[in-house]
Amino acid sequence: MSGNTFGTLFSVTSFGESHGPAIGCVVDGCPPGLAISEADIQADLDRRKPGTSRHVTQRREPDAVEILSGVFAGRTTGAPIALLIRNQDQRSKDYSNLPETFRPGHADYVYTQKYGFRDHRGGGRSSARETAVRVAAGAIARKWLAERYGVRICGWMSQLGPIEIPFVATREIDGNAFFAPNAAIIPQLEEYMDVLRKSGDSVGAKITVTATGVPPGWGEPVYGRLDAEIAYAMMGINAVKGVEIGAGFASVSQKGSEHGDEMTPQGFLGNHAGGVLGGISSGQDLVVNLAIKPTSSIRLPRRSVTLEGQPVVVATHGRHDPCVGIRATPIAEAMLALVLIDQALRHRAQCADVVCPTPVIPAHPVG
Amino acid sequence: MSGNTFGTLFSVTSFGESHGPAIGCVVDGCPPGLAISEADIQADLDRRKPGTSRHVTQRREPDAVEILSGVFAGRTTGAPIALLIRNQDQRSKDYSNLPETFRPGHADYVYTQKYGFRDHRGGGRSSARETAVRVAAGAIARKWLAERYGVRICGWMSQLGPIEIPFVATREIDGNAFFAPNAAIIPQLEEYMDVLRKSGDSVGAKITVTATGVPPGWGEPVYGRLDAEIAYAMMGINAVKGVEIGAGFASVSQKGSEHGDEMTPQGFLGNHAGGVLGGISSGQDLVVNLAIKPTSSIRLPRRSVTLEGQPVVVATHGRHDPCVGIRATPIAEAMLALVLIDQALRHRAQCADVVCPTPVIPAHPVG
Amino acid sequence: MSGNTFGTLFSVTSFGESHGPAIGCVVDGCPPGLAISEADIQADLDRRKPGTSRHVTQRREPDAVEILSGVFAGRTTGAPIALLIRNQDQRSKDYSNLPETFRPGHADYVYTQKYGFRDHRGGGRSSARETAVRVAAGAIARKWLAERYGVRICGWMSQLGPIEIPFVATREIDGNAFFAPNAAIIPQLEEYMDVLRKSGDSVGAKITVTATGVPPGWGEPVYGRLDAEIAYAMMGINAVKGVEIGAGFASVSQKGSEHGDEMTPQGFLGNHAGGVLGGISSGQDLVVNLAIKPTSSIRLPRRSVTLEGQPVVVATHGRHDPCVGIRATPIAEAMLALVLIDQALRHRAQCADVVCPTPVIPAHPVG
Amino acid sequence: MSGNTFGTLFSVTSFGESHGPAIGCVVDGCPPGLAISEADIQADLDRRKPGTSRHVTQRREPDAVEILSGVFAGRTTGAPIALLIRNQDQRSKDYSNLPETFRPGHADYVYTQKYGFRDHRGGGRSSARETAVRVAAGAIARKWLAERYGVRICGWMSQLGPIEIPFVATREIDGNAFFAPNAAIIPQLEEYMDVLRKSGDSVGAKITVTATGVPPGWGEPVYGRLDAEIAYAMMGINAVKGVEIGAGFASVSQKGSEHGDEMTPQGFLGNHAGGVLGGISSGQDLVVNLAIKPTSSIRLPRRSVTLEGQPVVVATHGRHDPCVGIRATPIAEAMLALVLIDQALRHRAQCADVVCPTPVIPAHPVG
Numbered sequence A, B, C, D: 001m002s003g004n005t006f007g008t009l010f011s012v013t014s015f016g017e018s019h020g021p022a023i024g025c026v027v028d029g030c031p032p033g034l035a036i037s038e039a040d041i042q043a044d045l046d047r048r049k050p051g052t053s054r055h056v057t058q059r060r061e062p063d064a065v066e067i068l069s070g071v072f073a074g075r076t077t078g079a080p081i082a083l084l085i086r087n088q089d090q091r092s093k094d095y096s097n098l099p100e101t102f103r104p105g106h107a108d109y110v111y112t113q114k115y116g117f118r119d120h121r122g123g124g125r126s127s128a129r130e131t132a133v134r135v136a137a138g139a140i141a142r143k144w145l146a147e148r149y150g151v152r153i154c155g156w157m158s159q160l161g162p163i164e165i166p167f168v169a170t171r172e173i174d175g176n177a178f179f180a181p182n183a184a185i186i187p188q189l190e191e192y193m194d195v196l197r198k199s200g201d202s203v204g205a206k207i208t209v210t211a212t213g214v215p216p217g218w219g220e221p222v223y224g225r226l227d228a229e230i231a232y233a234m235m236g237i238n239a240v241k242g243v244e245i246g247a248g249f250a251s252v253s254q255k256g257s258e259h260g261d262e263m264t265p266q267g268f269l270g271n272h273a274g275g276v277l278g279g280i281s282s283g284q285d286l287v288v289n290l291a292i293k294p295t296s297s298i299r300l301p302r303r304s305v306t307l308e309g310q311p312v313v314v315a316t317h318g319r320h321d322p323c324v325g326i327r328a329t330p331i332a333e334a335m336l337a338l339v340l341i342d343q344a345l346r347h348r349a350q351c352a353d354v355v356c357p358t359p360v361i362p363a364h365p366v367g
Helices: A038-048 A108-115 A121-126 A128-149 A172-175 A183-199 A226-235 A248-253 A329-351 B038-048 B109-115 B121-126 B127-151 B170-175 B183-199 B226-237 B248-253 B329-351 C038-048 C110-114 C121-126 C129-147 C170-175 C183-199 C225-235 C248-253 C331-350 D040-046 D108-115 D121-128 D128-149 D170-175 D183-199 D226-235 D248-253 D329-351
Strands: A013-017 A022-028 A065-067 A081-086 A152-160 A205-212 A240-245 A286-292 A302-305 A313-314 B011-015 B023-027 B064-068 B080-088 B152-160 B205-212 B242-247 B286-292 B302-304 B311-314 C011-015 C022-028 C065-067 C081-086 C150-161 C203-210 C241-245 C286-293 C302-305 C311-313 D009-015 D022-028 D066-067 D080-085 D150-159 D205-212 D240-245 D286-290 D302-305 D313-314
Touching: A013 A128, A022 D009, A038 A065, A038 A128, A038 A329, A065 A183, A108 B329, A121 D150, A128 A152, A128 A329, A152 A172, A152 A183, A152 A329, A172 D128, A205 A329, A205 B248, A205 D022, A226 A240, A226 A286, A226 B226, A226 B242, A240 B226, A240 B248, A248 B205, A248 B242, A248 B286, A248 C170, A286 A329, A286 B248, A329 B109, A329 C241, A329 C331, B011 B127, B011 B311, B011 C022, B023 B127, B023 C011, B038 B064, B038 B127, B038 B329, B109 C110, B127 B152, B127 B329, B152 B183, B205 B329, B205 C311, B226 B242, B226 B286, B226 B329, B242 B248, B286 B329, B311 C241, C011 C129, C022 C129, C038 C065, C038 C129, C038 C331, C081 C129, C110 D329, C121 D226, C129 C150, C129 C331, C150 C170, C150 C183, C150 C331, C203 C331, C203 D248, C225 C241, C225 C286, C225 C331, C225 D226, C225 D240, C241 C248, C241 D248, C248 D205, C248 D240, C248 D286, C286 C331, C286 D248, C331 D108, D009 D128, D022 D128, D040 D066, D040 D128, D040 D329, D128 D150, D128 D329, D150 D170, D150 D183, D150 D329, D205 D329, D226 D240, D226 D286, D226 D329, D240 D248, D286 D329
Parallel strands: none
Antiparallel strands: A013 A022, A022 A081, A065 A081, A152 A205, A205 A286, A240 A286, A240 B242, A302 A313, B011 B023, B023 B080, B064 B080, B152 B205, B205 B286, B242 B286, B302 B311, C011 C022, C022 C081, C065 C081, C150 C203, C203 C286, C241 C286, C241 D240, C302 C311, D009 D022, D022 D080, D066 D080, D150 D205, D205 D286, D240 D286, D302 D313
16 A cells, blocks of 8 residues: 555545645545535644643644645535645754754654655654644544444543543543543643653553444455454554554453353443454444554653764753653544545445345444 | 455455365465475465364364466466465354354354345355465465565464463474463463363463564555554454554553663664564564454354344354464464565665665664 | 556456466455356356357367355355366467577567566466456456446457458347457458468457446546546557547547537437546447457567577467457457446445436437 | 556655646655756646647646655655645636536536536636646656666657648657647648637647657556556546557558567567567557547537536637647656656566566667
């Protein structure tokens, strides 16, 4: 698959670097007739925006999206939709001592090995700012999924470093900077982050993202499995080191009598499968967890090498997220939307004429 | 991506069902000149074969592979290579009471929802026997990677149900039916399995698969990331519910000062990254873990529904693996080979002329 | 696009060489529920079969197709369909003097340049026998297109060497070995061929293939245009050197007032466009012409070079078609079917919900 | 293949409409290290620019290209290259009477059938202005092909309406507005065009495009054939109705003894094959002809229908090319470059290690 295009029927081709004039993407294959505006997309982007709390990077960006094509009279035409986001706030001097050294944990070294040289400004192509594009494209996908199928996508932080965050309610997610579904635990998280920031270190996080209302039948056996596509999408997000569906790694020690979700006419009796069976959606809630590694750019001095292979010590200053996971939730939601719309279109390409003889088994009540 | 083709430059298109006359695949894009024979492929298939111990399914299959095309005078010609494996041992009567019911935890229900009906014999397309094809194709990939780049792929079982298996040595892996890298623990594993089999239940497992000798530079930023392709390949294996790279889910609670792998001219000082940075191989060992769920086919009675939506109780008899994970290691190795050869070819397509100015940093001694 | 897979949603991956044990393909993405049998496919294959008249190669092949997967209880399941055709009649000795020389006009030289060596038996991968696979896959596509949309595909020979063949009626096509839509001209064609065969030379042909009943809207603007996909499919047939749609090369000297097909509520007033406008089907008959070059294997001595680059004279004996075009019609029909089904599925993926406000303009009466 | 992405390894995803704010593309997969600037690309664009003679449309556009990403310190980084071209000169009022009617010969009707409605301004997505993007992307491809392999691409007009243009010399091509390789015939062409413009009608043209220096071995047998990819690229250009390679449609009446290009150690003795044998480049000049239909927008009144299906007469005013073919040469050259670079990268992915034992046969002297 092309390294810069995601999806086959609803595809997103992104472009742009963190310190170039703009970032953007081309969304191709969107069904015509969907009402979409810059405001719709901006709403999702604003959730992701830097500078919205003291816990995230202090770079100020309006992240204003511009629709260049594919929309006429407020509706998608079926032609490709180009989205552009101009970069406003770049501080190249923060990167001025970097061209000769490789920052540990970053892609500097591997880019140089692969391409022979690299654009060192702001992490170039590997920067997390590129993810703004995914959120923009995901906004279009989410709207279509919601209107056409009633699919709702919702994500939250389920663990910050060592602190597990019990799920209380979805309505609490947007009330704090962490996307935590638990207002009561916020003071504890904030205190933890204040200590962390002062120490100059960073920590990881776990994100949970779900989708309700996905009908059974999306995904294709063997290689085009829905769970495989989800894993591909999520592991492709910067800083993700693990992906699990449903019970995930807890399945390792589970018995079949416990893990297998029994079925009754009134509904499934459990959802260890996380909404995917045999690579195809079961109609139950999709449940996905992502493991996000601690930020590699920390103020503590770290050993590294220069371009010539000489030892050096690197301390990274500038504006960085002490926990990348804090802003990851909208990105994970967007990627799930992109996977689902592509699967929806693939399913109807092959199976639009199918009349299923069997009733749909309702999802297990607690998602 | 097509649901039955894996890979873009070195691609594998598989076909065949468990209870049809044959299974097989077409391998396209293999570089010409590779010495390959049916014996080379058969060696890898035999590691996977059912009936080799009392701990796995008692179905007896020779799994004899036949090369139909693409090889001339003992070497690949560059033309597509068709592999065929005839099915010999099918006991359809074991599935005789199943056409009207959905087995919980299997794809029966979702297939019917997607396609309107299904081939109920032996799990049809979703059967694990299809994975023999992946092992066959993977054998070709492994040979090329070893000869061209010195890449070695090695996998093992790192946990059986609740029992963690400490790594002792790779040479112990092929000495037992579990692919456990630890001869001393085998009696404990066998005892556990005997109890499990008598109980009629099943359990999950964790598999670790590694690759050494991968040069830095494989993988493409943003969407075609090496780790994303690995996640896609592994999550696409039957029964896999989680994939992690390097420290994986342990990264969640790690600090950046601990997780980030420092670099010195003598080598990396750690490998929490698992061999991938920014989506590109770093030259360090690739380290991947898979979570495999417990087998869904168990003898214990389970509640389910019929095709008409009526409640029913299902007890699955016949020949099944009480732990699917026991035979998963060769499949995971094969999938890693398929990912790596595709990435190798993609890298040389774009970067064959690159001369890298920077020395390669040696891998951390303990993979 | 993979060199051995045609199509994206309804895809065909072929394998096998002319002198190997078998040829075949995997058809992926076929909608479920289509009634298909080996007899359905065999009917199309038999039209193509060698040895059916004195004007074609005298190789005798039953070309018996076997369905290995993807069909259950007489209907497609939605799983991939593997088709196998065993090769029975190979005369390798006819190729015994060839390993060291390159036959002019064949792919021998270019294969060696590309791959470093080649499988010289029977033309290896470049042999025209591989096209039997396309006809087999095309049979499935044609059945679906006919049943689902009422699309009918029909081709014929419109020129044999210098002899133009006026179109009389479709019912005359299957009454002769040439697929000529004109019974009266057959004696003239047969006489021409008898003289040609005695001379040891060969000649080209022009094939016309049409599709009626294609609804408007298939094809995607800019790069995925229906006419571009048709050109790709047809130019990909062995020995084709030109493809034109509608008026084709006659358009060069036409005025816009003549070429442009006017529209009235009762229908189009012409079809110079050949059924495609702006890359999308117009609802008019698709009309495509193919130019087929004369067979390269002739008995007349031809100058060539050996593997070492030494001059040599080659006279090709054995069983060859003096006019490849005579058997090309079923192949062109099959390729058109494969293009159309892929386009049909792509269109419904993106546009299944579209309600068109504008009435369909009927096609011009004479296709 | 995605309707808006061309190519697999060197891919171009385009976006933008004629009357939107901008058009552009993302070029992905370009090898790193290529020296490229906006000036390099601008040079190719300026050849295509409207308003450069009285024989083409009088729309004035600077067509200034801006590189948004993928280039650092004057060289490609290997990251995707985004190109943007702002639209400056749009006269929407020229299209003011069109929303309710379908212009005959244009895509208006089929777009509405496919998508349910359309963006009627300036032909929306189907406008020929989108081709400026292809020329921009092609400029990058051409530079790499020239520097890496010495490939030179050259196209010209070989026929204007009924007037055949004998080839005199390549140096004469850029000396006139027609791209005719024949200075002496220009007065005749200009006179013809003056009469045509006054009549309000339009006419077609034939373009020839060639590539020299292509090494043998590019292209993949069966489906990924070089000639098929060329046909796909060329038929995908607006207004193209036919594509032929080498002798093309003349092959129909040729004998094998005449068409087959004999080989000697000193070189090929002819090039009826047009540089492609068995779908793979032979090392001879690639020779391709395109048939371009007459412009559909003419001042003469034409019968058509309205959105509601009512009869109407349409006379198209505004600024249009009386012969689209006059500006087609740079577009055909760009498309050939895009095909060739993709094929070059595919070839080296699979065959980078091949050492060919056989000497290259020199091309026939007259391309």
